[in-house]
Amino acid sequence: MALFTCLATLLACVSARLAIEGRVERQPIFRRLRGGSEADAQGLRGGAEADAPPPPRVMFVCRANSCRSQMAHGLFNKLTDGSSGASCGFRASELNPHAVAVMAEIGIDISEHTSNAIAEYDPSAFDAIICVCGCAAEVPGEWKVGHFEDWSLDDPPELDPGDRSVYRRVRDELKERIEALAKRLHVAGCGLGLGPLRGGQAAAAGGVRDEVKEYYGKVLQKSADLQTNACCTAVELPQEVKAAIGKVHPEVVSKYFGCGLCVPEALSGLSVLDLGCGSGRDCYVLAQLVGESGSVVGVDMTDEQLSTARQHVAWHADAFGYARPNTDFKQGYIEDLKGIGLGDETFDVVVSNCVVNLSPDKAAVLREAFRVLKAGGEMYFSDVYADRRVPPHLRDDPLLYGECLGGALYWNDFLALAKAAGFADPRLVEDAPITVANPALEEKLRGIRFYSATYRLFKLPGRLEADCEDYGQAVVYKGTLPGRAAAFDLDSHHHIEAGKVFPVCGNTYHMLASTRFRQHFEYVGAHPHEAGKSAHFGIFDGCGKSLPFASASAAGAGGQCC
Numbered sequence: 282m283a284l285f286t287c288l289a290t291l292l293a294c295v296s297a298r299l300a301i302e303g304r305v306e307r308q309p310i311f312r313r314l315r316g317g318s319e320a321d322a323q324g325l326r327g328g329a330e331a332d333a334p335p336p337p338r339v340m341f342v343c344r345a346n347s348c349r350s351q352m353a354h355g356l357f358n359k360l361t362d363g364s365s366g367a368s369c370g371f372r373a374s375e376l377n378p379h380a381v382a383v384m385a386e387i388g389i390d391i392s393e394h395t396s397n398a399i400a401e402y403d404p405s406a407f408d409a410i411i412c413v414c415g416c417a418a419e420v421p422g423e424w425k426v427g428h429f430e431d432w433s434l435d436d437p438p439e440l441d442p443g444d445r446s447v448y449r450r451v452r453d454e455l456k457e458r459i460e461a462l463a464k465r466l467h468v469a470g471c472g473l474g475l476g477p478l479r480g481g482q483a484a485a486a487g488g489v490r491d492e493v494k495e496y497y498g499k500v501l502q503k504s505a506d507l508q509t510n511a512c513c514t515a516v517e518l519p520q521e522v523k524a525a526i527g528k529v530h531p532e533v534v535s536k537y538f539g540c541g542l543c544v545p546e547a548l549s550g551l552s553v554l555d556l557g558c559g560s561g562r563d564c565y566v567l568a569q570l571v572g573e574s575g576s577v578v579g580v581d582m583t584d585e586q587l588s589t590a591r592q593h594v595a596w597h598a599d600a601f602g603y604a605r606p607n608t609d610f611k612q613g614y615i616e617d618l619k620g621i622g623l624g625d626e627t628f629d630v631v632v633s634n635c636v637v638n639l640s641p642d643k644a645a646v647l648r649e650a651f652r653v654l655k656a657g658g659e660m661y662f663s664d665v666y667a668d669r670r671v672p673p674h675l676r677d678d679p680l681l682y683g684e685c686l687g688g689a690l691y692w693n694d695f696l697a698l699a700k701a702a703g704f705a706d707p708r709l710v711e712d713a714p715i716t717v718a719n720p721a722l723e724e725k726l727r728g729i730r731f732y733s734a735t736y737r738l739f740k741l742p743g744r745l746e747a748d749c750e751d752y753g754q755a756v757v758y759k760g761t762l763p764g765r766a767a768a769f770d771l772d773s774h775h776h777i778e779a780g781k782v783f784p785v786c787g788n789t790y791h792m793l794a795s796t797r798f799r800q801h802f803e804y805v806g807a808h809p810h811e812a813g814k815s816a817h818f819g820i821f822d823g824c825g826k827s828l829p830f831a832s833a834s835a836a837g838a839g840g841q842c843c
């Protein structure tokens with residue numbers, strides 16, 4: 282068995298060598314390679330190693346060669362069990378002590394590394410060049426002729442110089458990326474052997490996320506590359522949204538993969554967070570609707586998507602006539618918004634378009650959305666749902682998962698997760714059936730129906746009840762919401778016409794009276810939380826629940842006493 286493993290490893294490394302040499306024309310001459318001997322750098326190793334082809338040489342580049350590139354360098358050396366990794370910066374600086382410490386925690390000693398400038402090296406000595414700071418534009422052209430990748434990782438010292446947890450998060454992300462890189466470079470059988478850094482579940486989550494990144498970063502280039510119509514928006518767009526899309530850069534629009542409309546009403550001046558923003562179409566639409574005094578933050582994990590979004594920040598500010606951009610794009614996981622520095626109660630509105638289904642930990646996404654929302658704020662998001670639980674063999678199908686079908690939640694499980702996260706009364710805004718439109722996949726999915734649906738989840742801690750209770754309240758819509766003069770649709774059950782007394786349950790009352798909609802309504806009846814003033818009339822009629830007692834309908838018909 283051990284012999285078989287060794288042979289498999291050897292074969293994998295041979296194929297890695299061939300694959301790499303097919304991409305990069307290696308020059309025999311190099312000037313200098315730090316972190317390993319000259320002989321190592323040229324693959325001139327002695328003894329038994331002389332027969333085994335060396336692993337690919339990979340150079341990791343970042344701005345100052347103090348933290349991210351150094352950690353990547355150490356991880357890659359560990360992975361290749363030698364000195365095939367190297368690192369440098371646009372300028373030399375000092376090795377970051379926190380980076381050294383968090384690497385030591387996982388048994389990798391980088392304390393002997395030195396910080397060096399890119400100008401000291403010869404690019405031809407390397408098989409692959411990885412920029413880890415998302416600054417490909419600054420990498421000299423001669424470094425980008427062969428296998429080149431641009432990873433955009435957060436810079437821990439910039440986020441919080443003394444917070445080790447940030448360094449650990451970036452280290453763990455680097456580990457996942459380097460293992461994926463090793464697969465791409467065909468270095469199979471040479472795993473890091475560190476085990477999951479954050480527990481088994483996290484490792485599984487990392488695998489799902491890598492596949493999703495691959496799909497949205499490398500496989501899909503534009504909306505038309507999708508193989509089903511799951512990630513397509515079938516709803517009628519309001520005029521103001523159509524006009525706003527018209528002002529978004531064509532490259533951004535061409536990379537839109539949303540399945541619904543996640544643009545709620547009354548956004549002026551608000552701070553909005555878009556989870557899984559992709560190349561940023563919705564962010565740039567929202568940036569117009571919040572206006573120059575508002576702001577939009579987009580979060581995504583995929584380099585290629587973010588790179589498109591970021592390229593056009595200044596262009597959009599200019600097109601909207603803003604003095605400075607009101608959009609910001611952050612790289613990170615939507616299950617861990619704290620990890621990218623998003624604090625509690627920061628946003629008025631959280632949106633997301635066709636993303637939660639792709640998350641390996643949907644409960645964490647909802648918990649994080651709840652945490653970052655201000656009280657009275659709402660999560661307003663579109664996603665794909667199934668009419669039943671998707672069986673594991675379909676959930677594990679990478680194409681179905683990437684196309685937003687395999688990971689779709691059964692709608693009733695979603696409601697339970699949303700309530701557990703603190704969103705006590707999820708409201709369905711609109712929905713449309715998904716037809717899939719791919720005969721082979723339709724056959725695989727036979728028997729399951731999928732829907733795209735938009736929900737709004739208000740964060741009203743201590744205000745919303747599990748069910749709709751009748752306190753004898755009503756509201757009158759003033760017709761003052763922009764673009765909604767005649768009526769306001771809170772959700773698919775509440776079409777509230779202007780000027781008409783509209784009876785509401787206690788929850789709906791709060792969704793209007795305790796949120797940004799407050800000023801657009803007049804209120805009738807006591808506030809349910811004004812102690813002593815509230816009369817309760819039982820469950821609210823027509824809210825999906827009714828008096829459960831079978832005898833209720835017979836009441837008054839003259840029953841017998843017990």
Ligand SMILES: C[S@@+](CC[C@H](N)C(=O)[O-])C[C@H]1O[C@@H](n2cnc3c(N)ncnc32)[C@H](O)[C@@H]1O
Pocket residue numbers: 490493494497512536537538539540556557558559560561562563580581582583586613614615616633634635636639640641685
């Ligand atoms: C179907 S696309 C939708 C993109 C965008 N909302 C749009 O409408 O064009 C899904 C996006 O979610 C991102 N994504 C998926 N899972 C994620 C996660 N766990 N954390 C961060 N981003 C994620 C992907 O990188 C991809 O850009």
